[in-house]
Amino acid sequence: MLSYWQNKSHFIDHEYDLVILGAGVCGLSLAYWAQKYGGKIAILEKGIVGAGASGKNAGFLTGGNLNYFASLLEHYGEDKAIELWRFTTENVALVKHELDLDTNNKVSEYHESGTISLFRTTDNLMRIRHAFELLKKNKFDVEELSAPFDFEKAYKIKTDASYNPVEVLNLLKAKLVNTVIYEHTHCLGLKQQGDFVELQTNKGPIFAKKVIMALNAFTGELLPEIKAKITPVRAQMCYLKTKADALSMANYSIPSERIYMRRYGDGILIGGMRYLDEQNENTAHEELNPKIQNALIERCEKYFGSCQLLHKWCGIMGFTQDEQPIVGRSKYNANVFYIGGYSGHGNGYAFKLSKNLIDEYFAK
Numbered sequence: 348m349l350s351y352w353q354n355k356s357h358f359i360d361h362e363y364d365l366v367i368l369g370a371g372v373c374g375l376s377l378a379y380w381a382q383k384y385g386g387k388i389a390i391l392e393k394g395i396v397g398a399g400a401s402g403k404n405a406g407f408l409t410g411g412n413l414n415y416f417a418s419l420l421e422h423y424g425e426d427k428a429i430e431l432w433r434f435t436t437e438n439v440a441l442v443k444h445e446l447d448l449d450t451n452n453k454v455s456e457y458h459e460s461g462t463i464s465l466f467r468t469t470d471n472l473m474r475i476r477h478a479f480e481l482l483k484k485n486k487f488d489v490e491e492l493s494a495p496f497d498f499e500k501a502y503k504i505k506t507d508a509s510y511n512p513v514e515v516l517n518l519l520k521a522k523l524v525n526t527v528i529y530e531h532t533h534c535l536g537l538k539q540q541g542d543f544v545e546l547q548t549n550k551g552p553i554f555a556k557k558v559i560m561a562l563n564a565f566t567g568e569l570l571p572e573i574k575a576k577i578t579p580v581r582a583q584m585c586y587l588k589t590k591a592d593a594l595s596m597a598n599y600s601i602p603s604e605r606i607y608m609r610r611y612g613d614g615i616l617i618g619g620m621r622y623l624d625e626q627n628e629n630t631a632h633e634e635l636n637p638k639i640q641n642a643l644i645e646r647c648e649k650y651f652g653s654c655q656l657l658h659k660w661c662g663i664m665g666f667t668q669d670e671q672p673i674v675g676r677s678k679y680n681a682n683v684f685y686i687g688g689y690s691g692h693g694n695g696y697a698f699k700l701s702k703n704l705i706d707e708y709f710a711k
């Protein structure tokens with residue numbers, strides 16, 4: 348709780364060229380790219396940096412697994428699917444380059460470990476093979492591996508990586524030079540006042556020439572036109588100590604069980620399985636779901652024997668209908684923009700998509 352005096356002096360300044368709402372991977376990326384064009388920038392965050400999905404995720408730096416690419420092919424056809432895949436591959440390369448990520452450098456938890464998808468005979472293996480061959484033909488760095496356990500096929504996307512998402516948010520934050528981040532600052536509403544957008548917050552008003560909402564699952568709360576387009580979805584995660592050396596250091600996805608896991612430290616980070624209780628997981632309420640949490644442990648024990656639960660948590664993501672993020676300008680206020688709806692792939696899209704938004708609308 349803040350006193351009147353603390354509240355009064357909360358904002359260093361009250362007028363900014365750009366105010367970004369939300370300090371997740373997307374909000375910080377927007378500030379990173381916007382600062383190249385100058386101007387005074389502020390980020391308002393209702394909690395702390397990474398309070399949303401960006402601080403809760405599994406840390407896969409990927410645009411998706413091979414099964415996801417097969418779905419893109421079905422949904423969009425070959426050309427568009429390749430274009431989307433190229434975008435996420437370029438995003439991964441851009442993150443690595445701009446943040447100097449390297450397996451051997453100061454970011455101790457960064458690994459260029461790839462994403463391995465494991466398939467059974469019950470999966471449509473022809474569909475998967477076709478997707479794999481197409482990626483190969485288009486010169487993406489993929490390979491077939493021998494499959495572990497009782498799986499039939501294993502394919503690796505070699506350009507993917509994994510990291511500690513909080514560590515990466517801190518790296519991004521350290522690169523912000525003319526941006527002020529106001530934590531514990533909840534934006535409650537906004538309206539145009541002359542040349543400025545007035546943002547009402549729990550700490551009083553603040554004014555901006557332009558506003559970008561990087562609120563992901565929560566965009567619709569401030570921008571009703573987006574409410575039906577980005578909907579909140581919860582995801583459960585746990586970290587289990589187990590015989591992790593049964594797996595090589597990598598991200599794993601098992602589409603037949605709709606589960607993903609990652610070898611991390613001396614254990615396994617494991618998450619997913621929304622389908623087990625979709626009704627309850629379509630929510631913005633941050634709460635553990637015992638049904639899914641128990642199932643995660645059960646699945647892990649099936650592969651690795653007995654496991655010790657080290658930590659469990661959940662987070663809220665924003666999903667769009669076609670599971671592709673959306674970017675745009677508000678229909679009702681030309682100074683207000685939005686970006687989000689990464690549908691479980693924010694690490695794989697947000698950095699480059701933020702750059703595109705800034706270059707398109709904010710380049711002088």
Ligand SMILES: Cc1cc2nc3c(=O)[nH]c(=O)nc-3n(C[C@H](O)[C@H](O)[C@H](O)COP(=O)(O)OP(=O)(O)OC[C@H]3O[C@@H](n4cnc5c(N)ncnc54)[C@H](O)[C@@H]3O)c2cc1C
Nearest residue numbers: 369371373393399400401404405407534563662692693694
């Ligand atoms: C459990 C879990 C596992 C995941 N695993 C992966 C993965 O391995 N790889 C991957 O690519 N993606 C993963 N994702 C998805 C990924 O985390 C998100 O796509 C990404 O973090 C979205 O970033 P963002 O900045 O758009 O949103 P967020 O990180 O959600 O940031 C939005 C911010 O806005 C703030 N906010 C909300 N309302 C207001 C307001 N009115 N005023 C001020 N601030 C406000 C919130 O506090 C929050 O910090 C996972 C998600 C979850 C939940």
